[in-house]
Amino acid sequence: MSPTQRLAQAINARPAELLAVLCGFGLFFCLFSGYFMLRPIREAMGIRGGVDNLQWLFTATFLVMLTAVPLFAWLNSTVARARYIDWVYGFFILNLLAFAALFQRSGDDIWVARVFYVWISVYNLFVVSVAWSLMADVFDSAQAKRLFAFIAAGASCGGLAGPALGALLIERLGQSGLILLAALLLGMAILAKQQLMAWRAIGGAGRPGAPPSESPRQPVLGNPFSGLTRVLASPYLLGISAFVILLATASTFLYFEQARLVAQTFTERNEQIRVFGLIDFSVQALSLLAQLFITGRIAQRFGIRALLAGVPLLVCLGFIGLALAPTFAMLAALMIVRRVGEYAFVRPGREMLFAPLDAESKYKAKNFIDTVVYRAGDAVSAWAKALLDMLANGVLIAAVAGALCAATWGALGWYLGGRREQACPGPRGQNHP
Incomplete structure (x- = not known):
């Protein structure tokens, strides 16, 4: 057995799929390396603006999403699907260059910190969402089930490399330099995407003999609001939307408790950045x-x-457990379990739900769910958490509410997984759930 065959076998791939899988892995490595270099800065900036003001930042992020999603959907209906990511990532590269210049001039301004916090929350969801749309477009359903876990591992490797690079280079490059490096990595992701689209026609979802699919040389059908209408017309997509809202609710409750306990436990900004970086490293390694x-x-x-x-x-x-023992150690452990579970299990599983669908659902409906619906869940749950904190000063009520949300989230995940398995029972299943 050749080294190529051994490597393919180790990652559950066919030899002919190896190059594409490595490109997918590399694309996510670039995205997450850049993001996780900047994430500890974002978290510290969120605390600097005041933990009591986080719900306003979440609401601002949601409002920006409402404006941005129709614009990106219009672009998706205008340019060829094969070139859509080039435009999206090119736009965000320009944004990163602008922020690098802004941080060089006024990086300590509190409003710059707030704008950056909101922007990077939008940026991360968009670049990751369209990357997974690409993967659902390039690989068919059977390939997705085998390969998405390894492709997602590129995100975890990037999540490990990003904080390490940030720690090594922050003294030499400063915040502006790290932002420029993130822009360079985003450009490298575009190169990986081009290789994936070329392979799609040879060995992926567009290969000879594969189930019929739309040509990537054409724009995606629909209008700027067809992502919304597509979701409203499909019980299956509505179920995925509810799943994402419950995920966001559990995550937001934990995020607020993390911010509160870190602010209470660690008073220095550098200590806060170090704690956030340590949590990120643990999450990505696991x-x-x-x-x-x-x-x-x-x-x-x-x-x-x-x-x-x-x-x-x-x-x-x-x-x-958090309701019974509301300590930072318990919160940190739960935060790590939640994020490891999301990255390693929930996110690949969630992306598999889209693999059998048409291009409009993979790009527009999925992008609407991953951005507007997710951030709407963030914003609503942020205000709900603030209300619970007003009613009872402590973690008990929030923890009980979080447990109920998580139980409902799990039941819905079981239902959606069953629908997906019924729709695609075999390696060639391409039916719409």
Whole structure:
């Protein structure tokens, strides 16, 4: 057996798929390396603006999403699908260059910090959402089930490399230099995307003999608001939307508690950045191990249901533990479990739900769910958390509410996984759930 065959076997791929899988891995590595160099800065800026003001930043992010999504959907209907990511990533590269100049001039301004916090929250969701749209477009359903876990491992490797690069280079490059490096990595992601689209016609969803699919040389059908209308017309997509809202609610409750406890426990900004960086490193290391050795095998043996329902159950139990022992150590452990579970199991499983769908659902409806719906869940749950904190000063009520949300989240994940398995029972299944 050749080294290429051994490597393909190790990552659950066919030899002819190896180059494409490595390109997908590399694309996510570039995206997450750049993002995680900047994430600790964002978290510290969020605290600097005041923990009590976080719900306003979440609301501002949602409002920006409402404006941005129709514009990107219009672009998706105007340019060829094969070139859409070039335009999106090119736009964000220009944004990064602008922020590098702004930080060089007035990086300590509190409004610059708030704008950057909102912008990077929008940026991260958009670049990751369209990257997964690309993967659902390039690989067919059977390939997605085998390969998405390893491709997602590129995100975890990037999540490990990003904080390390940031720590090594911050003294030499400063904040502006790290932003420029993130722009360079985003440009490298465009190169990986070009290789993936070229392979799609040879060995992917567009190969000879594959189930029929729309040509990537054409724009995606629909208008700037067809993502919304597509979701409203499909019970399946509405179910995915509800799943994302519940995920966002559990995440937001934990995020607010993390910000509050970090602000209470660590008073210095550098200490806060160090704590956030340590949590990020732990999450990415554990996620990588799970993605390489566990996720794909669980998906093949137990199905997508196990990916979508198992993590919410653990989060539910974690919220109960937090209610009983509201300490920073318990919160940090639960935060790590939630994020590892999302990156290693929930996110690959969630993306598998889109693999059998048409291009309009993969790009416009999916982008609407990943951005507007997700940030709407963030904003609503942020205000709900603020209301709970007003009613009772402590973690107990919030933890109980989080446990109920996580239980509902898990039940919905079990249902959606079942729908996806029924729609695509075999390697060639391409039916709409």
